[in-house]
Each structure stands twice: as structure tokens, then as C-alpha cells.
Amino acid sequence: MAFLEKNTPPAFRIDARSPDHQILCLSGDWTVSTLAAAEKLVNTIKLDRKLTSVQVDDIGMLDTSGAWLVHRLRAALEFEGQRVDIVGADAERESLFSQIEQHHPPRWRPETTSFSILGFLELTGRQVVEVGKDSLRMLHILGSLGAVLSTVLLHPKRLRGIAIAVQFDKTCIGAVPIVALMSFLIGAIISQQGGFYLRQFGADIFVVDLAGILVLREIGVILTAIMVAGRSGSAFTAELGAMRMQEEVDALQVIGLNVTEVLVLPRIVALMIALPILTFIANLSALFGAGLTTWAYLDIPPAAYLNQLQAAITLETLLVGIVKAPFMALIIGVIACVEGLKVGGSAESLGHHTTMSVVKAIFLVIVVDGLFAIFFAAIGI
Amino acid sequence: MHAAEITDPPAGPPEEAEPGDIILSARGITVGFGSKIILKDLDLDIRQGEILGFVGGSGTGKSVLMRAILGLVPRRAGRINVFGYDLETATAAQRQSIERRWGVLFQQGALFSSLTVRQNIQLPMREHLKLSQKLMDELASLKLELVGLPQDAGHKYPSELSGGMIKRASLARALALDPDLVFLDEPTSGLDPIGAAAFDMLTESLSRTLGLTVYMVTHDLDSLHSICDRIAVLGQKKVLAIGSIDDMMSNDDPWIKSYFRGERALRRT
Numbered sequence A: 001m002a003f004l005e006k007n008t009p010p011a012f013r014i015d016a017r018s019p020d021h022q023i024l025c026l027s028g029d030w031t032v033s034t035l036a037a038a039e040k041l042v043n044t045i046k047l048d049r050k051l052t053s054v055q056v057d058d059i060g061m062l063d064t065s066g067a068w069l070v071h072r073l074r075a076a077l078e079f080e081g082q083r084v085d086i087v088g089a090d091a092e093r094e095s096l097f098s099q100i101e102q103h104h105p106p107r108w109r110p111e112t113t114s115f116s117i118l119g120f121l122e123l124t125g126r127q128v129v130e131v132g133k134d135s136l137r138m139l140h141i142l143g144s145l146g147a148v149l150s151t152v153l154l155h156p157k158r159l160r161g162i163a164i165a166v167q168f169d170k171t172c173i174g175a176v177p178i179v180a181l182m183s184f185l186i187g188a189i190i191s192q193q194g195g196f197y198l199r200q201f202g203a204d205i206f207v208v209d210l211a212g213i214l215v216l217r218e219i220g221v222i223l224t225a226i227m228v229a230g231r232s233g234s235a236f237t238a239e240l241g242a243m244r245m246q247e248e249v250d251a252l253q254v255i256g257l258n259v260t261e262v263l264v265l266p267r268i269v270a271l272m273i274a275l276p277i278l279t280f281i282a283n284l285s286a287l288f289g290a291g292l293t294t295w296a297y298l299d300i301p302p303a304a305y306l307n308q309l310q311a312a313i314t315l316e317t318l319l320v321g322i323v324k325a326p327f328m329a330l331i332i333g334v335i336a337c338v339e340g341l342k343v344g345g346s347a348e349s350l351g352h353h354t355t356m357s358v359v360k361a362i363f364l365v366i367v368v369d370g371l372f373a374i375f376f377a378a379i380g381i
Numbered sequence B: 001m002h003a004a005e006i007t008d009p010p011a012g013p014p015e016e017a018e019p020g021d022i023i024l025s026a027r028g029i030t031v032g033f034g035s036k037i038i039l040k041d042l043d044l045d046i047r048q049g050e051i052l053g054f055v056g057g058s059g060t061g062k063s064v065l066m067r068a069i070l071g072l073v074p075r076r077a078g079r080i081n082v083f084g085y086d087l088e089t090a091t092a093a094q095r096q097s098i099e100r101r102w103g104v105l106f107q108q109g110a111l112f113s114s115l116t117v118r119q120n121i122q123l124p125m126r127e128h129l130k131l132s133q134k135l136m137d138e139l140a141s142l143k144l145e146l147v148g149l150p151q152d153a154g155h156k157y158p159s160e161l162s163g164g165m166i167k168r169a170s171l172a173r174a175l176a177l178d179p180d181l182v183f184l185d186e187p188t189s190g191l192d193p194i195g196a197a198a199f200d201m202l203t204e205s206l207s208r209t210l211g212l213t214v215y216m217v218t219h220d221l222d223s224l225h226s227i228c229d230r231i232a233v234l235g236q237k238k239v240l241a242i243g244s245i246d247d248m249m250s251n252d253d254p255w256i257k258s259y260f261r262g263e264r265a266l267r268r269t
């Protein structure tokens, strides 16, 4: 019983009885608190006679860990062909030792991890297979999303309006302040940097064209998508992942509900509505920021700014940006849900998949934006 | 013995406790959430070396009391004295030494999900002691065997275990540092009767051989009859009665009567 704080360090003494017999007297405390010292001590004990008696009645306190060390010493000696007996144990210690004697641990092997080219190849192979499976999973979610959408279109009552509204509130309304602030700053920075550069050529006024087109076509939607991937995508993954860990997803299934319909569809639909709206807000806010900086740094008054902007952009410019938003929302939502449903039993896997969800979503958003740019260039918009 | 006869908590520095000394005493514990009071003015003593069974209806606050003693739920009032230290005034170092000397089995197991069972058992050793990996592995395998888990369970993650195995693994972790006092929250609920009986035997033998003090929330009438030295009943926000199983059998409180002498209780004989 390790009740006292102050431990007496473990010690031993060897008494030789006869040429064949020695007594190993253990003293001090042999508990988990003194175990490190005790282990070192045991390693220094050298016994070479045929019969050893281990005397344990001088031991102050003894618990399972200490008893295990004594037992291990004894087992090692017996393995070498000596005879060992434990003397001086009272009833409690007797039963402790007899309990430990029944334990035959597996041979201890240190865990080794060695780097080998084979292991590297194996890892690469596994990852390739994983990527393949991932695409399959995404297609699966997309397919079941399509199936669910078509049933919902036929039976509009099955559309979960309230769930969509709740998700919309979280993904759109909640994101407005941060998206607006971020775009305001980006718009201001672009026009300030661009303005200083263009001023060298006396072309300050064209900074309005630069900011207008850049923001409406690319920056507004991309930055909003990245923000939403970090904000809502990670939330989706974490929510679905936690539900998987608690077997809630399984419970939905056995109740007879369709996981895609109940969990995935409302989130993705809400996100697909939210992202165009957020993009529009981001555009306005960025143009506002650009207007303020051009006024402050380049002395372009608001009226001139608006005039120049009107000449520079058309409705098409705005639409080119906005039209990308639902696709990006779909990508973010699908990836977030796929990753969320992949979460296993551990907290670590939840963290891993949340990270993966955000990283993959941002990467794919940028790739898809590039594809759109190629596409629009090809059709001449 | 009735809750009202409890003496003052022991004061002063910790001495070597003799069996029967009071190892933990709680006085005037009041715990509530919002406007709802769960425990009010509750007194409790736990003696060195005993197995104290704790019963009470579902939702009466057995888990909350355990968590309040462990300091996981804030108390509105009351003092708790463990191993001779007042939890309120204990220094950080004293608190750490207290925490090293108690082990807890939570109702849901609370194993760390990203560690294997073996790593779960070794975590307290790794944090508090400097031991060689070999010794830690041996001790972990000893604890596994002690709680009746097969050796290969050591390499599994908690999500790959059955409910009963989670309880056992969690007990093994609670026992990792050879504590003086263990709190078990419904350790045998969800186990088959054979497993539950084995768990009871294990608890008893640990208590006898190591002088372990056990605080056990349980609904298992068999455990209450066979291994508990004393039984405390929680009801009406305090300890309704505390005493041996015979005291409980002769108690006239209607809830206690129906618990220990109800149809279900009588059917087991």
C-alpha cells in the first residue's frame, strides 16, 4: 500500500549461508513510485549459487509493480537453472506473489520501425489505392445526391426545408461579417498596390478596371470559397465525423432514414445557395474597399470611380464570377461530407479527416477555377 | 451506521492509514446545474481498505457525486478531504500526488480513442514515472491479465473493443499506478453475469491483496451482496442510509425496501 509520500529507496543485501546457498534480503519500498530505482537495482544483483532464498519481510511497501520485479528476478534465475524460493511473505504478500506467478508475459520485443524502399513503395501504393477509393466515394455521394434530388423533385414534401434553413443560417448568415471584412481588405490592398504601380505610367484611373475585373471574375469567388471551405467545410466534416463516432449515423440507417437525404443533402443545398450570395456580398464589399483606397491614395473621387467602373465592367463580368460559386459549393460540400463519413473510431481520425477535408476542398476549388478560366477563354467570354 | 452519526473529518498531515481509518470524507456537498439542485448537504466517509457500494435510482446523481469528489464538477458548497488533504487548500504538488493515488473507471470507459489499449495503460506510467519501455510493456501485459483481457487486446484501439472489454481496459488503466483508492462507475453494467462475477472477484481480490479502497457505483445486487463491505444509498439529494447489507435488508425506507427486498431482489435467491 503506497500510502506515504516519502519512500525509502529499495535496497538489497546478499548473505552467503553455505557454498550452495545464499540469502537475498530485500528492503525499502518496492512500489510503483520507486520502480525506476528498483529496476536499476535489480539489474545489478549478481547471484551465482545453486539455491537462493529471497527474503521479503524487510520490504516496507510492496505493490503489484514491485512484486513483478521480484518475480522477474526470480524467473530469470530459475531460467538459468538455479533454485529460488521466496521466504518471509505474510498472507497478503503470498497471495500477491501467487497472483503474479500465474502471469506469463509474451516475450518482450522492442518495437522497431525501419525505413525500407519496400515500405515506401507499399505506402505509395496504398495511397494510390486510397485516392481511387476516394473518387469512388465522391461519385457515390454525388450519385446518391442525384437520386435523392430526383425523389425530392417528385415529392417536394420530402425536402427538409427546416434543416436547409438551419444550415443556411450557419453557413451564410454567420459568414457574412468575416467574408465582407476580408473582401473589403483585399479590395483595398489590390487597388492600393495596383494604383501605385499604374501611377508611374500616369494610368492611375485604370486601377478601377483592374480591381473591378479581378474582383468580380476571380478574387471574390475564390476567396469566399476558401473561407467557406475553412469555415463550413470543416464544420460539416467534424459534425458528421462526431456522429459517426457515436454510432449516430448507424442509428439513422437502422431507423430507415437515408443518410444522404437527412445529413448530406440539406448541407450541400444550403451551401450551394449560400456561396453565390456570399460571393455577391464579397464583390460589393471588395469594390467598396477599392473605392475608398483609390479616393484616399489616388485622389479619384467616388463619382469618377463609379463612372470608370461602369465603363469597365458589364453584367457578364459579374456573372462569370457568380456562376462558379454553386460548383465550388458542391465541391466543398461533397468533400466535407465524404471525409466526415470516413471518420473512424478515434479522435485522431476526426482531426485527420477535418484537415484533409479543408485541404482537399481548397485545392480542388483552385483547380476548378483554373478549368473555368480555360473554359471561358475558349468560348471567348 | 447512519449518515447523521459521522464524525469530523481527519485533519493534519497524512499518516500511514490503518484499515478502517477514514481515507476520504466529504462534508456538506452541494452540487447543482442551473436552478436544479442535484445534491444537497451530502456527507460521506470512505474507510481505508473497504469496498463501498453506492446505489440509488437512475438520475439521482451518483455519477455527479463521483465527479464532484474528483473535482470535475464544481461544488456549490462543501469540503472534501482525501488522504488527509483538503482538496480546496491542497497545493498543486499535493493535488498531483493525490491524483496519482486514485484511479477512476468512468461510466463510458473514457479510453483515449487514438491510443491502443496498451498505450492507454502506459500513459499514466509514462507521465508520472521514468520507466524503461520493457518494464512498462511487462507491467501493461500484467495489468491486462489482471483484469482478464487477452494479450492481443493490448494492440487494439478502443473502437475495436466490445463494451465489456472497454470496462476491463479502463479498469486496467485505472490500476496502472497501483492506486490506493479506485472509483468505479457501474463497472459491471453491460457485462454478462459470468463476466460480472469475475469482475467482482477481481475487485475483491485486489482490495484484499493490495489494500485497495474501492468506491463502486453499482446496480448489481450480486456485487452488493457478495463483495461490498458497506453500502450507501443515494436519494433525496443526500446519503439516505449507509451500512452493511444486513442493515439495508432491515431498513424501512420504502425505496430501500423495494430495492433490496423487491420482487426482482427476491427472485435472485
Ligand SMILES: Nc1ncnc2c1ncn2[C@@H]1O[C@H](COP(=O)(O)OP(=O)(O)O)[C@@H](O)[C@H]1O
Pocket: B033, B038, B056, B057, B058, B059, B060, B061, B062, B063, B064, B065
Ligand atoms: N452536465 C450536466 N448538466 C446538467 N445536468 C446534468 C449534468 N450532468 C448530470 N446532470 C443531471 O444530474 C442528474 C444526475 O445525473 P447522474 O449523476 O449522471 O445520474 P446517475 O445517478 O444515474 O449516475 C441527472 O438528472 C442529470 O440530468
Ligand SMILES: [Mg+2]
Pocket: B062, B063, B064, B107, B185
Ligand atoms: Mg451514472
